[in-house]
Amino acid sequence: MTEAWSETWTWLTHSPLFFVLLTLAGYRLGRELNERTGGHALAQPVLVAIVVVGAAISLLDVDYDDYRAGTELIAFWLGPATVALAVPLHRQAERLRGFVVPMLVAVTVGAVVSVTTVVLLVRALGGDELLARTMASKATTTPVSIALTETLDGLPPLAAVVTILAGILGAVAGPAALTLLRVSDRRARGLALGAVSHGIGTSRALVEDPTEGAFAGLSMGLTALATSLLAPLLVASLL
Amino acid sequence: MISGLTWLLACQLVGEVLVRLTDAPVPGPVVGMVLLFVLLQVRRSGDDATVVRAADGLLRHLQLLFVPAGVGVVVYLGTLRDQALPIAVALLLSWLVGLAAVAGVTVALERLVGRGR
Numbered sequence: 001m002t003e004a005w006s007e008t009w010t011w012l013t014h015s016p017l018f019f020v021l022l023t024l025a026g027y028r029l030g031r032e033l034n035e036r037t038g039g040h041a042l043a044q045p046v047l048v049a050i051v052v053v054g055a056a057i058s059l060l061d062v063d064y065d066d067y068r069a070g071t072e073l074i075a076f077w078l079g080p081a082t083v084a085l086a087v088p089l090h091r092q093a094e095r096l097r098g099f100v101v102p103m104l105v106a107v108t109v110g111a112v113v114s115v116t117t118v119v120l121l122v123r124a125l126g127g128d129e130l131l132a133r134t135m136a137s138k139a140t141t142t143p144v145s146i147a148l149t150e151t152l153d154g155l156p157p158l159a160a161v162v163t164i165l166a167g168i169l170g171a172v173a174g175p176a177a178l179t180l181l182r183v184s185d186r187r188a189r190g191l192a193l194g195a196v197s198h199g200i201g202t203s204r205a206l207v208e209d210p211t212e213g214a215f216a217g218l219s220m221g222l223t224a225l226a227t228s229l230l231a232p233l234l235v236a237s238l239l
Numbered sequence: 240m241i242s243g244l245t246w247l248l249a250c251q252l253v254g255e256v257l258v259r260l261t262d263a264p265v266p267g268p269v270v271g272m273v274l275l276f277v278l279l280q281v282r283r284s285g286d287d288a289t290v291v292r293a294a295d296g297l298l299r300h301l302q303l304l305f306v307p308a309g310v311g312v313v314v315y316l317g318t319l320r321d322q323a324l325p326i327a328v329a330l331l332l333s334w335l336v337g338l339a340a341v342a343g344v345t346v347a348l349e350r351l352v353g354r355g356r
Contacts (some may be wrong), residue, residue: 027303038336046302050309057313064314071307077297078304080247082268083254084294086275093280102348110341118333135329138266139337142308144266157311158318162330164309169334171302177335183342185349192342196334219341220270228264 013062018069026052032131039207044171046200050164078143082199085217088206092214095187103191107219110195111226114139115234128239134159136235137227138166141198142225163198168195171204190215195223243293250275 012018020024029052030045037043057067068075089096096103115136134154134175137145142163150158174193183189186209193201194216202220253274255267263270275290284291312319319326 023303023306027306030302037300042304044255046305046309047267049303049306050312052342053306053310054313057310059322064311067310068307074304075307079251079268079271080244081297081301081304082266083247083250083275084297086250086272086279087275087291087294088298089272090279090284090291098352099349102345102352105348106341106344109344110337113340114333114337117336118329119244121329121332122325125273125325125328126306127322127329131322131325135326138330138333141266141269142305143268147266158315160308161312161315161319162326164305166330166334167305168309170329170338174338177305177338178342181339183346185346188342188345188349191345192338195341199301203298206298206301217272221272224269228266 007178014066014070016070016073019067021072022053022056023049023071023074026050026056041172041176044168044200044204046164046171046203047168062156072230078199080196082141082221085202085221088210088214089218092211095211097213099187103187103215104222105223106188106191107195110219111139111190111223111230112234114196114223115227115231116238119170119235120239123239130154132239133235135162136231139196139198140224140227141220142167148228148231151232158197164200167197167200170201174201174204174209186211187215191219194219198223240289240293243289243291243296246290247271247275247293247297250278257320 026043026049030043030048033048034043034045047100057064118135118138119132122135133152134149136154137148137159140148142160145159145163146156149156170193174197178189178192183192190205190212193205193212198220202216203215207217250271251268251345257270258265258267
């Protein structure tokens, strides 16, 4: 009997079925909380799900690598979802007219500012060089941040975590911060949110307003491109 | 739904292949996004197109797709605690300055361009 238990347990803690279910349940709970609280900024489904799933796998003593492998099925769709961001943009295409130059300049400035400030701040606050290299790409979308951190000799898995935290920050506080900064132009708000909080910020922007969402998605793509080109040069000159 | 998803996957695949062939420093899905955007514009697709419906369905749950990578935070709780100050403060300030910079430059240039017309 105990052997059957331990075998079942081993199966369970390596089973995509269990991990995908756990992830969906955590996400469902997050959606539920979001609805119940009338869309409270802190009740972001991604944040709730990470806390719930993180606590569950820690309690169950599951290896993160096993969990990650088991949820490949979910993470896989991040690529197609990025492609899907063309749709909100397509709907807003006429709003791109006369906006291309301001957009390209703003996103490039944003990429330089993001990389430079985070590297300098980490060093000034007593973080080591490895941490600075790891956090340099935190504004780009997660898959890019991971790949870029490899090029920059940082720690890619920690970069993924920091990048997602930057995204959650945008989903939680982005719209409020932009309002405090008195930015009311929908295109500017979207661009700013996508530039510093990538896909997670974009998901919040899509909820806020269709124009904001479309420009956040576009900004996310352009920021990934600009940062990939500029970060290696910036990091080399700063460290 | 399946036909829409097929379009999304096909665009991503072409993007990934192009990026690898040209060694471009852009993520494949972002090239796929540009490709789909051009296709949608050329075909003047409306909201009833299968790819549009699939995209809307996927984007509604965009946050779900970040959960597997985000749970990786459990592995780094120690590091996050040891370097809490540089991580938290650098992240927050750099994020805020970046946000303000992009919004500020956009609004300023929009005014400039608007005045020129």
